[in-house]
Amino acid sequence: MTSASIKRVACPQCGKDAIFSPENPYRPFCSHRCQQIDLGAWANEDFRIPVAPEPEE
Template sequence: MVTRVTCPTCQKEVEWGPQSPYRPFCCKRCQLIDLGEWASEEKRIPGGESDTPPDFDDESASI
């Protein structure tokens, strides 16, 4: 039984296996398009406030 998935970029059907090195993408081009969308923050994982603590100004920082 062959597992088939849909390319997230172009919606083309892709066979899931060693013969498809860019899976779940159909080709390197679709993989790079997706990477570019993440890098330019067109895609992001939804979430709440940042877990990073707020920046402190120089006066409030004591060492």
């Protein structure tokens, strides 16, 4: 693989360049640390889908 064909994306956690290929086991993250921080945020319910309250009868 040449350096021109390596796809780089911004890490969703820290913004650093991350290699987006099967060689990077943490993709789309740049490292294990960023991957774990994101997982912890999900487990902590920091990311939620807003739901409208149901009307009371």
